[in-house]
Amino acid sequence: MTDSDRPASSGPFDPFDWVRELVLADLDAGDVPSRLLLAEDGQGTEPGVQIVARPESPHDDASPLSEMACAIAARPPRRAVWVVPGRLRDLADERAAPLGRCLVLTCLDRRPGGWQLHARTIPVHPDGNGLLLAAASDVEVELSPVASLMDDAARLAAGHDLQRTLAVLSIWGHTVATTEMGTDRSFGATLPAPNGSDRHRVRRIADEFEARHTPAAPAASIRRRPAIPTGIPDGWAPACLL
Secondary structure (H helix, E strand, O other): OOHHHOOOOOOOOOHHHHHHHHHHHHHHOOOOOOEEEEEOOOOOOOOOEEEEOOOOOOOOOOOHHHHHHHHHHHOOOOEEEEEEEEEEOOOOOOOOOOOEEEEEEEEEEEEOOEEEEEEEEEEEEEOOOOEEEOOOEEEOHHHOOOHHHHHHHHHHOOOOOHHHHHHHHHHOOOEEEEOOOOOOOOOOOOOOOOOHHHHHHHHHHHHHHHHHHOOOOOHHHHHHOOOOOOOOOOOOOOOOOO
16 A cells, blocks of 8 residues: 555544555455554554454453453553454444444554553445445544553553564464564564463463453443543553553
């Protein structure tokens, strides 16, 4: 995709630029998996890491989303976007059938003094030849199923080796791709072989995230999820972790 093909940006960090072509390819294949994109440089024009969630099993101790958050906690990036498929529902009648499909984009941006989160929904419409993405709309960040998870992971900042964390996610079934920013931007860097200590570390953090956030909880359980701390002055932080 060339610069002229990109949608107009709404500001210095437009997550739609990152995900549009990726999600359209997913739609053409008939599936939209959860996808986490990370950028470690300060520009945020291209992701340096892509993680596509493994299939979920009813026997999982932690959801794939809790496991993927370990990549943020290992070494918090300057920018991250998490794309989660969802369904549009009428809030006045939670038992009614879904009105349609959508994507929820949750964006994490490192700013001086803290982190900034915002969320968007993108309706997905059939057009006779497949599915198309409609215009994105900003929504309250608390409505995102992964916003509190992203915020917690960024503040945890475990300082672990990112490549070894990605290697653990890969052997657990997640699809992981990395690239060296500033080179040919091709994905395919070789990940190191993780050891037992690496797997134990990532499992422990994933279990902690799962216990605190329940990211796969249904809409009826949304009030059980931790809220995102807002209105905190620059230079200040929450008194305790979420």
